[in-house]
Amino acid sequence: MDTPSRTQAGPDGTPKYALPPAIDLPNRQWPSKRHDHAPLWCSVDLRDGNQALPNPLTPSQKLEYFRLLCDIGFKHIEVGFPSASEDDFASVRSLIEDNHIPGDVFIMSLVQCRPHLIERTLESLVDAKQGIIHAYAATSDLHMQQVFRTDRKGAIDMVTQSVKQIREGCDSMLDGDIRFEFSPEEFTDTDPEFAVEICEAAFEAWGKGSVEKPVILNLPATVERRLPNQYADLIEWFCGKFSQRDKVLISLHAHNDQGMAVAATELALLAGADRVEGTLFGHGERTGNVDLVVVASNLFSCGIDTGLDFSDLPKVAGTVERLTGMPIYYRQPYAGRYAFTAFSGSHQDAIRKGIIKLNEAPDKFGVGWKVPYLHVDPDDLGRKFERLIRINSQSGKGGAVWVLEQDFGLEIPKDMHREVGQIVQVFADSASREISSEEVHQLFNEHFLNPEGPYELVGYWPRPDDADPTLIHGEVKIRIQGVEQDIVADGNGPISAFVHAMRAIDAPEFAIDDYHEQAVGKGAEATAMAFVPLRLPNGKVVYGAGADTNIDQAAVRAIVAGLNRMTTNENGK
Ligand code: KIV
Ligand code: ZN
Numbered sequence: 001m002d003t004p005s006r007t008q009a010g011p012d013g014t015p016k017y018a019l020p021p022a023i024d025l026p027n028r029q030w031p032s033k034r035h036d037h038a039p040l041w042c043s044v045d046l047r048d049g050n051q052a053l054p055n056p057l058t059p060s061q062k063l064e065y066f067r068l069l070c071d072i073g074f075k076h077i078e079v080g081f082p083s084a085s086e087d088d089f090a091s092v093r094s095l096i097e098d099n100h101i102p103g104d105v106f107i108m109s110l111v112q113c114r115p116h117l118i119e120r121t122l123e124s125l126v127d128a129k130q131g132i133i134h135a136y137a138a139t140s141d142l143h144m145q146q147v148f149r150t151d152r153k154g155a156i157d158m159v160t161q162s163v164k165q166i167r168e169g170c171d172s173m174l175d176g177d178i179r180f181e182f183s184p185e186e187f188t189d190t191d192p193e194f195a196v197e198i199c200e201a202a203f204e205a206w207g208k209g210s211v212e213k214p215v216i217l218n219l220p221a222t223v224e225r226r227l228p229n230q231y232a233d234l235i236e237w238f239c240g241k242f243s244q245r246d247k248v249l250i251s252l253h254a255h256n257d258q259g260m261a262v263a264a265t266e267l268a269l270l271a272g273a274d275r276v277e278g279t280l281f282g283h284g285e286r287t288g289n290v291d292l293v294v295v296a297s298n299l300f301s302c303g304i305d306t307g308l309d310f311s312d313l314p315k316v317a318g319t320v321e322r323l324t325g326m327p328i329y330y331r332q333p334y335a336g337r338y339a340f341t342a343f344s345g346s347h348q349d350a351i352r353k354g355i356i357k358l359n360e361a362p363d364k365f366g367v368g369w370k371v372p373y374l375h376v377d378p379d380d381l382g383r384k385f386e387r388l389i390r391i392n393s394q395s396g397k398g399g400a401v402w403v404l405e406q407d408f409g410l411e412i413p414k415d416m417h418r419e420v421g422q423i424v425q426v427f428a429d430s431a432s433r434e435i436s437s438e439e440v441h442q443l444f445n446e447h448f449l450n451p452e453g454p455y456e457l458v459g460y461w462p463r464p465d466d467a468d469p470t471l472i473h474g475e476v477k478i479r480i481q482g483v484e485q486d487i488v489a490d491g492n493g494p495i496s497a498f499v500h501a502m503r504a505i506d507a508p509e510f511a512i513d514d515y516h517e518q519a520v521g522k523g524a525e526a527t528a529m530a531f532v533p534l535r536l537p538n539g540k541v542v543y544g545a546g547a548d549t550n551i552d553q554a555a556v557r558a559i560v561a562g563l564n565r566m567t568t569n570e571n572g573k
Contacts, residue, residue, distance in 0.1 A: 004032075188219075265290045281317065
């Protein structure tokens with residue numbers, strides 16, 4: 001028996017799926033446009049987002065969310081579907097009656113084109129200073145025929161009557177500045193000519209659309225069935241076709257069924273749209289609405305002032321996660337836990353170098369931020385205190401050194417990087433997991449600062465000569481294999497006196513050409529840190545590290561650490 005193909009509907013060969021109809025727009029302009037300003041943003045978190053939550057928000061959660069949206073800077077906020085839910089009705093009333101709405105914010109309520117629902121929606125907005133009534137109607141043949149058993153004429157008649165009812169209700173019941181929005185659903189699956197026709201009818205029926213108080217025509221990709229370029233084509237086509245373009249705001253409302261809502265929205269903005277509806281982190285039906293954090297942050301990363309404040313994105317993300325009960329995906333752009341994290345060695349190395357050389361970016365690239373693998377400064381999103389670089393077996397020397405620099409303030413000399421990286425990598429390999437920055441620090445301490453070995457410094461007293469203060473007499477007390485020895489040696493400085501003292505005992509031969517020292521911490525709490533390379537007669541170099549409140553003492557401890565590493569041959573060379 002033949003198994004039916006997954007792409008065939010039946011034996012007659014009807015395809016199960018087909019490409020959406022092409023859009024005839026030979027002179028499309030949007031592909032050569034560039035973003036140069038932000039759109040008007042409308043959050044639909046409390047309506048489209050909320051209606052798709054397993055546990056819808058309670059009234060007090062809605063209020064907290066509303067406040068968050070206001071703080072971020074949204075001026076249009078869809079607050080619910082008051083005719084469809086008592087909770088929504090009550091929460092709209094409470095926003096108005098308890099004076100929660102800032103003076104520059106328009107609250108928006110969704111309604112279907114049905115008389116009793118319109119009535120209830122009008123009631124919900126009594127005493128609102130600024131509001132938007134958002135009416136929607138099915139305009140795609142699919143919805144009209146299969147769901148509502150109507151046709152194009154029936155849909156136009158219904159929309160015309162409903163919008164007139166809304167206008168009359170606004171005139172008689174509402175004193176505030178009430179605007180009107182209309183959405184033809186599903187716009188992207190609607191015959192474009194019909195979409196224009198029904199939007200013209202809605203505009204006419206409202207009768208009050210003006211340049212100052214434009215009607216909002218929201219053109220939703222209710223289900224993402226097309227490529228982003230086609231959404232852009234439809235928007236550009238619609239903008240060119242609508243008779244009163246200057247008296248309407250063209251609004252986008254993209255869902256993310258094919259994972260391209262952000263792209264669709266950005267291209268459709270190029271195509272002439274004025275406004276974008278969406279939600280924080282893409283909450284919404286099925287795969288969600290377009291994620292406004294991403295769209296806005298993308299524009300921000302191009303230098304555009306978006307009017308939305310995501311400078312503390314972790315706080316916004318934490319609040320939304322708590323209120324919705326839904327975690328944000330680890331790799332979500334901007335907000336995901338790993339959005340700015342590099343695990344791989346080559347990425348870590350490049351990020352570290354890019355950040356160190358950031359001061360060269362303006363001259364070289366004409367911008368203040370140009371860092372490999374980081375298109376935006378995480379700091380601008382409030383992601384200051386987290387680790388950009390995390391360590392596992394894929395990480396390299398750059399990563400380990402970065403962690404020691406950033407988290408512990410250690411300036412590891414360049415020649416040590418390879419060795420530090422190797423030690424960390426061997427450990428990560430055997431651990432088979434991510435390792436913490438404390439573990440990296442501990443490895444550094446175990447291997448460079450306090451390595452095991454035969455030598456244990458008990459004390460070092462360098463004293464200037466009474467007659468010649470440049471001559472130092474160094475008294476060393478050291479245990480070798482547990483046996484204490486006292487040695488005195490001279491040098492032209494405390495370090496050289498100590499090196500000479502080491503030559504007097506049975507220690508491996510070495511020389512020191514130069515060494516690196518730094519202060520870790522500030523003021524009275526500061527510790528001196530020394531990184532000393534011990535050069536062996538065969539040319540090999542073994543590093544030791546030492547810490548003390550005194551820099552000379554730190555250097556001699558580093559020498560002893562180097563001797564121990566050399567003797568136990570744990571220097572990895
Ligand atoms: O996705 C959609 O079409 C909607 C409308 C109500 C605007 O949410
Ligand atoms: Zn929607």
